Amino acid sequence: MIRFNQVNKRYPGGYQALKNVSFEVAKGEMVFITGHSGAGKSTLLKLIAAIERPNLGSVIVNNQNVGVLKERALPYLRRNLGIIFQDHKLLFDRNVFDNVMLPLQICGFDFRESHKRVRAALDKVGLLNREKSNPIALSGGEQQRLCIARAIVNRPSILLADEPTGNLDTEYAHEIMAIFESFHQVGVTLLISTHDESILQDTDMRVLALRQGELLHDSSATTSIGSGQPASSGSELA
Amino acid sequence: MRHALSQIGGVLHRMFASKLAGMLSILVIGIALSLPAGMYVMLQNARGMVAQLSGTPQISLFLKMDASVDDVEKLRVQLAQHPSISRAEFVSRNQALQQLKESTGLSDVIGGLKQNPLPDAFIIYPKSGVAKALDELKKEFAKLPTVELAQLDSAWAYKLEALLNFGRMAVLILAGLLSVALIAITFNTIRLQILTQRDEIDVARLIGATNGFIRRPFLYFGAIQGLLGGIMAWLIITLGVMLLNWQLEELSQLYTSQFSLHQLSAGDSLTLLLFSMYLGWLGAWLSVTRHLSQIDPH
Numbered sequence: 001m002i003r004f005n006q007v008n009k010r011y012p013g014g015y016q017a018l019k020n021v022s023f024e025v026a027k028g029e030m031v032f033i034t035g036h037s038g039a040g041k042s043t044l045l046k047l048i049a050a051i052e053r054p055n056l057g058s059v060i061v062n063n064q065n066v067g068v069l070k071e072r073a074l075p076y077l078r079r080n081l082g083i084i085f086q087d088h089k090l091l092f093d094r095n096v097f098d099n100v101m102l103p104l105q106i107c108g109f110d111f112r113e114s115h116k117r118v119r120a121a122l123d124k125v126g127l128l129n130r131e132k133s134n135p136i137a138l139s140g141g142e143q144q145r146l147c148i149a150r151a152i153v154n155r156p157s158i159l160l161a162d163e164p165t166g167n168l169d170t171e172y173a174h175e176i177m178a179i180f181e182s183f184h185q186v187g188v189t190l191l192i193s194t195h196d197e198s199i200l201q202d203t204d205m206r207v208l209a210l211r212q213g214e215l216l217h218d219s220s221a222t223t224s225i226g227s228g229q230p231a232s233s234g235s236e237l238a
Numbered sequence: 239m240r241h242a243l244s245q246i247g248g249v250l251h252r253m254f255a256s257k258l259a260g261m262l263s264i265l266v267i268g269i270a271l272s273l274p275a276g277m278y279v280m281l282q283n284a285r286g287m288v289a290q291l292s293g294t295p296q297i298s299l300f301l302k303m304d305a306s307v308d309d310v311e312k313l314r315v316q317l318a319q320h321p322s323i324s325r326a327e328f329v330s331r332n333q334a335l336q337q338l339k340e341s342t343g344l345s346d347v348i349g350g351l352k353q354n355p356l357p358d359a360f361i362i363y364p365k366s367g368v369a370k371a372l373d374e375l376k377k378e379f380a381k382l383p384t385v386e387l388a389q390l391d392s393a394w395a396y397k398l399e400a401l402l403n404f405g406r407m408a409v410l411i412l413a414g415l416l417s418v419a420l421i422a423i424t425f426n427t428i429r430l431q432i433l434t435q436r437d438e439i440d441v442a443r444l445i446g447a448t449n450g451f452i453r454r455p456f457l458y459f460g461a462i463q464g465l466l467g468g469i470m471a472w473l474i475i476t477l478g479v480m481l482l483n484w485q486l487e488e489l490s491q492l493y494t495s496q497f498s499l500h501q502l503s504a505g506d507s508l509t510l511l512l513f514s515m516y517l518g519w520l521g522a523w524l525s526v527t528r529h530l531s532q533i534d535p536h
Contacts, residue, residue, distance in 0.1 A: 051444065075446045075451075078445060081446075083444065083445065085444070089437075089440070089441045089444065091441060102441070102442065102445065103445050106446055106451055107446070111244075
């Protein structure tokens with residue numbers, strides 16, 4: 001579903017964020033990307049959404065080389081992805097409901113259907129009673145869950161989460177991991193970056209460890225790359 | 239359709255969120271448009287007046303005082319056969335005197351005259367209204383032996399019409415300049431909006447919005463602002479003409495005549511509104527095209 005072939009990314013100014021990174025993620029897999037800040041975790045996720053483009057190598061998503069995708073095709077790639085941004089990127093000029101509504105408006109969803117979907121997404125993350133609030137009034141954990149609701153409302157087959165438990169205490173972090181776990185169970189492919197090793201302790205999921213832009217360790221490499229988690233039927237979220 | 243409506247709703251919501259700024263832009267656009275459009279109304283009125291006063295052009299032939307009845311009859315036949323004349327009307331000297339008495343109220347003065355000072359005359363209605371042809375016709379008649387004087391009645395109307403054409407050119411130049419100003423106003427308004435909605439644009443792009451989706455509300459905004467500016471201009475002109483007519487009524491009572499200015503016609507009003515809407519849309523389009531490519535991350 002996602003394949004990196006010897007990907008190199010160098011930012012203008014010369015900073016080398018990724019060096020020769022290769023791996024493959026199968027449909028339905030849940031993968032953690034770990035490493036210290038500056039290790040290249042965010043860059044790796046941005047390359048999948050074509051927010052950044054590789055200097056060398058190729059990034060294949062759903063059999064498309066997204067590194068050379070035309071500008072006009074980008075929106076349609078991103079509609080298949082759910083992205084949870086490190087800095088949330090919530091809009092504070094509208095309420096919780098309208099924040100989650102935005103991706104559906106962009107895709108041109110039917111009015112009634114989109115209302116149903118927004119409610120379902122908010123229910124999933126436990127924010128249904130806050131739909132009229134402004135996101136600025138939400139706690140950090142609630143903002144993070146709002147961000148998740150917006151990412152999944154479109155029912156994407158791939159979910160990218162950049163430090164989703166970044167500033168949260170352990171209890172909130174576990175709540176959010178439980179939400180991700182439930183998406184994994186219905187067949188969504190998840191890539192979650194984190195520098196917080198503690199949330200990995202009680203998981204047996206695949207881990208990609210980055211250090212200074214290099215892929216240091218792939219926990220599934222001992223078996224065989226690409227055959228990690230078997231894809232379950234149906235890639236749609238409930 | 240529903241999405242278009244909800245987007246327009248959002249646009250209006252945003253407009254009313256900054257009431258004062260929005261009203262000011264609309265007012266500026268309205269005033270800018272009302273100048274050329276108001277001048278156009280005045281010109282149309284002047285044009286109508288000229289057409290009313292001059293009617294179809296006429297050539298008056300005043301005969302020599304010693305012209306006999308035979309001479310007159312010969313001339314009548316000649317005029318009737320002339321290829322470039324549609325109609326010729328004979329006004330005898332007695333008839334002319336009678337008309338003068340009735341129309342000027344100077345019957346006492348005229349009654350005191352010992353003899354009729356007026357000559358016999360023909361009023362000629364030419365087929366062509368072209369100034370040059372009329373001029374040649376006038377010269378041809380002036381050479382006839384029985385004709386004392388040939389006079390082209392509507393010469394002044396042609397001069398006035400040339401003046402009106404000059405005025406029309408002035409309106410066009412003014413309209414052109416102010417249209418550019420209107421586009422510039424919209425361009426700037428949209429630029430400020432794009433800056434304040436930078437976050438929304440960035441997020442929308444990151445979650446799969448096409449450029450069309452991002453542009454659309456700004457284009458709607460430009461078109462709606464232009465339309466409201468056009469309505470403002472229409473109101474300014476309508477009110478202005480009403481005020482002028484109110485004053486004119488007083489004036490025309492003093493001159494015992496009936497005269498008032500016409501308002502913009504329905505067709506011209508529609509043209510004004512559509513044109514201002516189009517200019518607003520164009521200004522928004524230019525602004526969005528320029529600024530969105532500038533804030534494009536790639």
